[in-house]
Amino acid sequence: MQIPYSRQWIDEVDIEAVVEVLRSDFLTQGPAVEAFEEAFAQVHGVAHAVAHCNATAALHTACIALGVGPGDWVWTAPNSFVASANCALYCGAGVDFVDIDPVTRNMSTTALAEKLEAAKEAGRLPKVVIPVDFSGLPVDLSEMRQLADRFGFAIIEDASHAVGATYKGRPIGGQYADITVFSFHPVKIVTTAEGGMCTTQDDELAHRLRLLRSHGITRNSADMTAPSEGGWYYQQVTLGFNYRLTDLQAALGRSQLMRLPELHAAREARARRYDTLLERLPLHLPARLNDRTSAHHLYVIGVDETATKASRAQIFANLREAGVAANVHYIPIHLQPHYRAMGFNEGDFPAAEAYYRGAITIPLFPAMSDAQQDYVVEKLKRALEA
Numbered sequence: 001m002q003i004p005y006s007r008q009w010i011d012e013v014d015i016e017a018v019v020e021v022l023r024s025d026f027l028t029q030g031p032a033v034e035a036f037e038e039a040f041a042q043v044h045g046v047a048h049a050v051a052h053c054n055a056t057a058a059l060h061t062a063c064i065a066l067g068v069g070p071g072d073w074v075w076t077a078p079n080s081f082v083a084s085a086n087c088a089l090y091c092g093a094g095v096d097f098v099d100i101d102p103v104t105r106n107m108s109t110t111a112l113a114e115k116l117e118a119a120k121e122a123g124r125l126p127k128v129v130i131p132v133d134f135s136g137l138p139v140d141l142s143e144m145r146q147l148a149d150r151f152g153f154a155i156i157e158d159a160s161h162a163v164g165a166t167y168k169g170r171p172i173g174g175q176y177a178d179i180t181v182f183s184f185h186p187v188k189i190v191t192t193a194e195g196g197m198c199t200t201q202d203d204e205l206a207h208r209l210r211l212l213r214s215h216g217i218t219r220n221s222a223d224m225t226a227p228s229e230g231g232w233y234y235q236q237v238t239l240g241f242n243y244r245l246t247d248l249q250a251a252l253g254r255s256q257l258m259r260l261p262e263l264h265a266a267r268e269a270r271a272r273r274y275d276t277l278l279e280r281l282p283l284h285l286p287a288r289l290n291d292r293t294s295a296h297h298l299y300v301i302g303v304d305e306t307a308t309k310a311s312r313a314q315i316f317a318n319l320r321e322a323g324v325a326a327n328v329h330y331i332p333i334h335l336q337p338h339y340r341a342m343g344f345n346e347g348d349f350p351a352a353e354a355y356y357r358g359a360i361t362i363p364l365f366p367a368m369s370d371a372q373q374d375y376v377v378e379k380l381k382r383a384l385e386a
């Protein structure tokens with residue numbers, strides 16, 4: 001048996017939605033993007049959703065919209081994909097990290113508060129903090145909002161893993177963060193092949209994000225520096241990019257979003273089943289918190305090498321050999337050569353490093369069968385004892 005760590009779930013309705021766009025007048029810059037944005041905003045209970053060609057681009061425009069530039073500091077979590085930090089470098093800003101909480105594997109609010117106190121003393125407070133909803137579990141949003149208001153930084157919540165996750169009974173994306181960013185890469189919760197979204201409650205931020213997404217160009221006379229010269233006229237009022245999503249992708253995204261309850265329920269059922277099947281093994285399992293729900297993008301087990309015969313590396317290799325496409329999320333960003341060259345080192349963020357040494361992502365995807373899941377568990381048990 002060959003089992004991927006993740007896989008998209010496309011059905012006939014999704015396919016039909018894309019084909020319909022192919023037969024229509026617009027492949028890009030047509031009505032499907034706006035329809036997807038409206039549906040996404042509604043599902044997440046937020047005023048604005050601005051679609052992008054991927055989440056990396058969305059993180060970039062989010063940083064610019066919040067004024068990040070040379071001389072500024074942006075902090076994120078070391079336990080994330082490199083894009084969470086690279087977006088600040090694109091803007092010429094400096095990057096620093098805040099260590100994680102070993103239980104949630106998210107940015108630690110305690111560590112954040114301590115680092116902010118120290119940064120205040122040193123006159124080096126961040127302009128933006130980018131906490132990451134790792135594996136789909138929302139961060140401590142209300143505590144982070146309080147710190148943001150006290151220390152004067154903005155929050156970009158990197159919710160690439162967390163479409164449809166909830167916090168204190170409401171969907172994320174419309175509360176606490178200034179801008180929330182989602183990814184629609186095929187391994188994530190809903191897909192557009194490549195795609196991303198910024199959500200915000202702030203009209204001005206939404207306006208800036210829309211300009212930045214499309215070359216900094218406006219056709220709206222209210223945004224121009226002089227009266228329009230005619231129906232052909234547009235102005236470039238800032239430096240933007242071509243970070244647009246196509247109508248083909250947006251149609252797929254909207255169709256997938258309509259299936260979100262089904263996709264979530266399937267992931268939740270798989271995660272619960274793992275929780276039960278793995279309960280008695282010497283592993284750290286994903287945390288469940290009463291005030292929030294995870295979108296279950298990843299199911300990460302933490303191997304305690306003092307309690308197992310095999311090392312993490314051996315367990316991983318045995319799983320791969322048995323056709324189970326285990327993965328590891330994430331190599332701490334600060335240990336990547338590009339970041340080490342900025343002065344980061346082993347030992348800088350010990351909780352993220354300790355977590356990484358034991359982490360294995362085991363397969364979880366909505367169309368996974370009981371038989372596939374049982375196979376993963378059986379091979380994992382064998383690997384732990386090998």
Ligand SMILES: *Cc1c(COP(=O)(O)O)cnc(C)c1O
Nearest residue numbers: 054055056081083160183184185
């Ligand atoms: C996937 C991912 C991104 C980047 O998403 P793309 O849509 O592939 O650009 C950013 N941050 C995190 C945490 C991710 O998992």
